[in-house]
Amino acid sequence: MTEKYNASNISLDQILNYIKSEEIAIPEIQRPFVWKPRQVRDLIDSLYKGYPTGYLIISQSPDMKLKDGTLSLGKKIMIDGQQRVTALMTAIAGLKVLTSDFKKRRIKIAFNPQASEESEEEIFKVQDNAILKDKKWIADIAELFKSDFDQWAFVNEYCQQNAEVNGSQMNKILMRLLDIKNRQIGVITLDKDLNIDEVTDIFIRINSQGAKLNQADFAMSKIAANTEYGGNALRKAIDYFSHLAVEPDWYTEMAKDTLFMETLYASKLKWLKDDQESIFDPDYNDILRISFMYKFGRAKLKDLVSLLGGRDFESREYKAQIAEESFAKLSEGVIDFMNQYTFSNFILGMKAAGFISNKLINSQMTMDFAYTLYLLLNNDTTIEKSQIKHYVAKWFVMSTLTSRYTGSPESQMDFDIKRIREKGFLAFFQEVEEANLSDTFWNVRLVQQLETQVINSPFFNVFLAAQIYEGNNALFSNGTKVGYLITLMGEVHHIFPKQYLRNNGFNERIQYNQIANFTYLDTQVNKEISDDAPNVYFTGAIEHCENGSSLYGNIADINCLKKNMAENCIPSQIIDMDYSNYPEFLVARRKLMAAKIKDYYFSL
Incomplete structure (x- = not known):
């Protein structure tokens, strides 16, 4: 040989x-x-x-x-x-x-x-x-x-x-x-x-x-190598969309590709030149995956590679007709993916559910499936159009809280897509909720999941989304929304100040950096609190409100302060807490945070 x-x-x-x-x-x-x-x-x-x-x-x-x-x-x-x-x-x-x-x-x-x-x-x-x-x-x-x-x-x-x-x-x-x-x-x-x-x-x-190629790379090679079914134009459409999503100003460079500008795809992505949203900037991997799941009812990209090569999964033969049909279907999927109205409404739905920043998105796979679901439901005549955004947001939150697409995402997505097609979305969603969101999940498992020091924890991000969704104000503020601080200027701060805890024996990051000890605060308020014990600064705030004045921020009414503490899940007993009560505080706040997330989920 x-x-x-x-x-x-x-x-x-x-x-x-x-x-x-x-x-x-x-x-x-x-x-x-x-x-x-x-x-x-x-x-x-x-x-x-x-x-x-x-x-x-x-x-x-x-x-x-x-x-x-x-x-x-x-x-x-x-x-x-x-x-x-x-x-x-x-x-x-x-x-x-x-x-x-x-x-x-x-x-x-x-x-x-x-x-x-x-x-x-x-x-x-x-x-x-x-x-x-x-x-x-x-x-x-x-x-x-x-x-x-x-x-x-x-x-x-x-x-x-x-x-x-x-x-x-x-x-x-x-x-x-x-x-x-x-x-x-x-x-x-x-x-x-x-x-x-x-x-x-x-x-x-x-x-x-070197950098290892994945199945999306091989799918792109299949697409680009094909001239018979318009593969090169499709490849450019996918590449250009992902480029423009990150850098809209690049449109002037793209427009120099005169051959591409004559294709069907050019007009479909022109709107991106004015797009400033950044919570979902899909790359070629995301575009391929979503378009494939949506049009083919499969999630494993190795199957897309085979189909673009003309493979018949039943006879295991390679047929030109299958390749031609696969390119046509993928092209349709990509065009639907790029639709400005559909894409923009999906983003609006996610933002309406509280996910207003890419800082709150932990899993790109979870986001991919959410947009796939949006595309599927948008073409499902059994689903009321006004409810699509709510269903998609709810599925996204459920998937995030249960880490549905973080283990073996392709297998789980493949399973979900096929079950949705077989049973219908609403029936399957009910099954998933009953299997994964029992009272034990809300009252025990979620509380345990909140016991972490990872600031980018998906569970903490869902908690923040819940605060944004409900229009909650930052602690000690009447008018400064949590969402504003997340997107523009705010930082998370310690409810039990870090230095205060360290001065009293809590020296390890895993202790003082628990997410149950975090809240969004205006920077000036944080400076005023300094390293005071919670029983000191909360008692001071309450006394000032009872006298009609404010000690921190701009809340000068006791009922307004109590409401503000509740929407930030601050246990009422904090007015009596010092460092010796810190472990007790963490447990109490985790339970309040979990309860808030549960209420948020069922209100979507």
């Missing part, structure tokens, strides 16, 4: 030349640049020290689709190693790269010629302001690799600024750094006759140290 690849070594300099001449191309089965700056620094350090950096996998397949929509004939296709090659582009070639947040920028790596491998000083660092002020650091190594770099002049200037450095020694150090470009990189080149499926399969089998 003939080999499907050959192995060779290519110098880093040659690879950089391939990049500059665009002989190396990036295919659709690759991700954007996702490395952190520190990882770029580590790669340069490994090259400098002569450490192995792994193989690059290159394909010469003539029919693979590239980022610009053209075919790859005559080009070298980077199948594995994009992150490393892109790191070299930005650190050594000095080129800007498009990061995962759709920003073009340089990652600059600095070099310290005075450090050694034996010393504790770092030889390379990611450039920062401190490095720019320190004369011993070469702030950007890309300057040294430019074709017009004058090494003699550079060494002289460096030695003038660093009198303790010997010019001859400095020259040798620079020679070693510049020798990086002669380092040999292992390259595996795949046979040009391999098709996209075989190339993708090889990628799966490679034990790469």
Whole structure:
């Protein structure tokens, strides 16, 4: 049997030349640049020290689709190693790269010629302001690799600024750094006759140290490689939507893609150029998953990969008709996903339920299923339209409280989608509630779940959503809403002040940072309370209100204060509590928080 690849070594300099001449191309089965700056620094350090950096996998397949929509004939296709090659582009070639947040920028790596491998000083660092002020650091190594770099002049200037450095020694150090470009990189080149499926399969089998591709990546490769059923336009629609959701101003750049602007999809996402909402900015993974669940009634993206390839699950054969139908259905799903009215109303429903900020969203999978459910119910004639938002919000809260989509999300989503189709949503939802939201859940399990110091706990976030939904004011405030503090200026503060607890023996974070000890307060109120014991500052607040004045905030009426304490779940007995009662306070407040969440859920 003939080999499907050959192995060779290519110098880093040659690879950089391939990049500059665009002989190396990036295919659709690759991700954007996702490395952190520190990882770029580590790669340069490994090259400098002569450490192995792994193989690059290159394909010469003539029919693979590239980022610009053209075919790859005559080009070298980077199948594995994009992150490393892109790191070299930005650190050594000095080129800007498009990061995962759709920003073009340089990652600059600095070099310290005075450090050694034996010393504790770092030889390379990611450039920062401190490095720019320190004369011993070469702030950007890309300057040294430019074709017009004058090494003699550079060494002289460096030695003038660093009198303790010997010019001859400095020259040798620079020679070693510049020798990086002669380092040999292992390259595996795949046979040009391999098709996209075989190339993708090889990628799966490679034990790469780079960013691992997931099923959404492979689905995108299937979509982009297809020209017969409009795959390239669909791929762009998905990519462009996720880009615009994060950066609406990018629309002017998108509009330069004249071929795309002539497609059906262009008008469907034009509205995003004016969109400023950020509680749900879906990426390509979310768009694929939601569109697939909604139109196909399945949730496992590996099934989408198979269907786009034409697989018949019953006969296990591959049929062109199935591929064509699958592309058509997915396209319909993506178009419905992008619908401004539908998307905007879903967001409005989530915000109306109290989830006004992405800070309150713990699970993207839970959000994905919520939007899928919205799309499904929007096309269900048995569901009253005015109730859709309420059902979706309620399902989202139930899923969040029970961690429904955090263990094996695809399997759970697959199960839920199929049961909704079989039984109808309302009947299935009733079954789920009866199975998961018993009195024991509300009175015991939820109270236990609130025993955590994780500030981003889903249970604490649902509690905050409940406060926002009910229009609750922050503690000691009449008019400053909790929602306002969350979105604009507020911070959570300790009801039993942190320093007060530490002064009295509660020294561990797990003790004083319990979420039952957190509440949103105006910063000025927090400063006024300082480190007082709760029995001191609550008693003072009550006495002032009884006299018609306010001690903290702007509440000067005792009934208003009691209402304010109740909506923030502050136990009434707090007026008698000091540090010795702290554990008792936590238990009491958790029960009040759980009761508030329960009331909130059943009012949705």
